[in-house]
Amino acid sequence: MRLYILGCFAATPRALNNPSSQILEIKNHIFLIDCGEGTQLQLRKNKIRFSRIQHIFISHLHGDHFFGLPGLISTFRLLGREKELHIYGPKGLKEAITLLLKLGDSWTNFPLIFHELSSKEQNVIFQDNTVSVKTIPLDHRVYTNGFLFSELPGERKLNTKAVAKYKIDKVYFNKIKKGEDVSLEAGQIISNDLLTMDPPKSKQ
Structure with missing residues (x-):
């Protein structure tokens, strides 16, 4: 398990700091958690292959946590991505992202799958044979979740x-x-x- 802090500063970017974004490498998965402005550059600096990102988790709809997402999706398109991309986040995220893509005539050539969240109870939102992801409902000015990433028990x-x-x-x-x-x-x-x-x- 390895965590990359791509950004953790406040809503206004600084020369040496970026808005919220993290990469978690766990059990051969690369999970992106939040996607503030500048996330793409930080991914490049940390030599993280864009093609390995298949699941993105957005905690809430304040701009410093997702304004970098439309640009990242557009870059995936320009790079010729074909694999589906799963995005987990609050209800309304799909509307915001798809509107920008349509207005910019840059709709994706790969499956873009949104999993919109609205429950205030903890739920499992992703699970395969190796990893489970649960929401952690948080108290914030808008609907917000943290995410708990857990390795599942391996073979004996x-x-x-x-x-x-x-x-x-x-x-x-x-x-x-x-x-x-x-x-x-x-x-x-x-x-x-x-x-x-x-x-x-x-x-x-």
Whole structure:
């Protein structure tokens, strides 16, 4: 897990500081959190490949947190992006972004998928086999969420000594790492706890 602070200053940009934007690298994902002005330049400076960004999370609709988003989307288009882009943010974000793109005759040539948020309760808004993202409702002048990024538990680690002791065939290894017990030819069932060790502790 690695966090890049692209910007964390107040609403007015400074020569050496930028409005809010962060990149979180976790389990082979590159997540962009907020997209204030200057985000594209900061991505370049930190040598983060634009094509790896597939999910963008916008906390709220104050300009210093999303005014860089239309420009970033337009740049994706100019670079010939084809992969879909998922954007999570407050209700109204889709209207704001799509209006600018249409007025500028720069509609995307890739799928642009908005996930608009309005719930004031914590919700899971993204999850795959490795990472889960939950909202954290916050008290602000407008509807606002923080985001909790959590690694999901990985496969259990194979206990090679135990596997050798019970003469377990390799064909069972994948099932064992997924938590399954093994039944020997003699009918004896070997508990998964005897054959595996806990995976590394998940981070969030």
